[in-house]
Amino acid sequence: MTRTDLFPRVSAADWEALASRAGRVDLSTLTARSDDGLPVGPLYPAGDAPPIAGRTPGARWIVAQRIDHGDADAIAATVRTAVAGGATGAVLVATDSTSAHGRGIAIDNETLKRIAHDGALDGLALRIDLGADSTATASGMIRAASAAGVDSLCLAFDPVATLAAHGALPGPGEEAIASLLVLGATMHEAALDGEAMVADGRVWHDAGASEAQELGAMLATATLVFRLADETGHGRDAVARRLGLILAVDADQFLSIAKLRTARQLLARLYALLGIEGVASRVHAETSFRMMSRRDPYLNMLRATGAAFAAAVGGAETLAVLPLAPDGDPFADRMARNIQSIALDEASLFRIGDPGAGSGAIEALTGELAEAAWNEFRAIEAEGGILAAIATGSLPGRIAAMRDDRLGRVSTRAIEIVGVNVHVDRGRPPATAGEQAPPAEAGSSSRLRFVRLAEPFEHLCARSRDLAASEIPPVVFMARIDTSAGTDEAVAAAADALATGGLEAIEAGEPGDDHASDAAFAQSGAAVACIAAGESASEDAIAGMAASLKDAGAALVLFHGSDKRPFIDLPVVDGTLAPGADLVANLGKTLDAIANAGKKMQNHAGDQKARGSES
Known part of the structure; x- marks a missing residue:
């Protein structure tokens, strides 16, 4: 008996029957769309495309620890702690880097020398995320890194993406790229492995780009680099060896895997068109900044784990996982490393080269994304290149x-x-x-x-907290229309929706009793009410309760129904909290109403106090 005989043979029709629940569900309704409009279906046939060359099968990726705070001594200590905890690389983030996001360190060649004191960087893969100003000392950093014994160095400065983010550079974009080409020659002379320039997809991603937009911008940046290399007499092969890619990976595992595979395909196609042979630029992956949340930050570990899995399966040579909280917390740094340690040493995700090959879903997404990204690249080129498009x-x-x-x-x-x-x-x-x-x-x-x-x-949460600090409670009165299960469901859903903006739901009064609800609302001190109603409640009953609450002083009346009737269209109802409605806008209106009512009450109390003191 072979291994395959251990499992029953099933056909595509068998899978379709399972996915459609024996025909009760239309499979087309299970197809989602990516930001680029690419279909992501529920079922795919097995793929048969060859693996895409990337990280060498069996080669471990570099576990990079992001460091964006501290002086030289503190950074050196952080590096040692990271290495002891499993890191094989470090990412130093300069204050003027587009990836600093309000943090960063003052980095130059002298600072790098102090960090490297006592061998802190010996044998590490080092990436330095630079900005337009900090790149000015990059040649000294190359010498300092070489003397420090780093295994490889990546000078991560993308002047094109920086121009798009900041609106300006100290000089023309072409001059900034030309200076990076010179740095590439300096690294070659120093016999230092690594990249002197990058096409940084993180910048486009964090600004909101889709996968195709991120890849198209990166490819257009690489094309500009080679144009300028030709104009300045730098060999294409030599430039390609000093050009790296940095990609953002997020919690959408399939699309992130496809994005890394597509990046290699597109760059290979560009290199083939340029006559560059035997060169594969290194891919650095970093978990997405735009997917991170400051509220309940431990959930960021789940998002980062999915993203790290995608980077590993997608074949990234280096991976930096952003800490769960951006506050320099040692626990957060340790968890960022441990996510990779588990993926490497427990899941052994490094052992297979391009495991996405053979997956119909991954191959289909890769092909569709490659076409969409190439079209974006062509659109940029048709505008005169990426500098013109910016x-x-x-x-x-x-x-x-x-x-x-x-x-x-x-x-x-x-x-x-x-x-x-x-x-x-x-x-x-x-x-x-x-x-x-x-x-x-x-x-x-x-x-x-x-x-x-x-x-x-x-x-919204910050506004709620500010109101509370001003002694204006950010609360909403919850009025039940009845005691049905549907209303209970609506109350729970409405309370969850309010909590997304830092608002608290308070309940009182008898369900369905307009007069009791009015009295309870008046006593609650709330300025806004929300009616929760199941599908059995009539529109007349809802309209009557809304009108009664407004007569009792409600500045705003919201509504939340059950799954079967989430919305209601009544003139007396000012907004809904159900999925499908603009929750940010409705909660913003709610906070405006609470703030205005609270200020009126405070002003009234102040006037009464003043009149009392006068008498």
């Missing part, structure tokens, strides 16, 4: 539109993020404001803006 605002504009569309789907909960817009742990405090900037304005396309998916809800 200057006209067309590329940042497309990415801003994609970002706004995605944030809209998060707000309506078409995209669910556990702990952010669904299933919030009300026992944990709302998110702190942290490094947040004001929410991005829709349609803003002058330059890239980094907006994490959780940020709109975190801003």
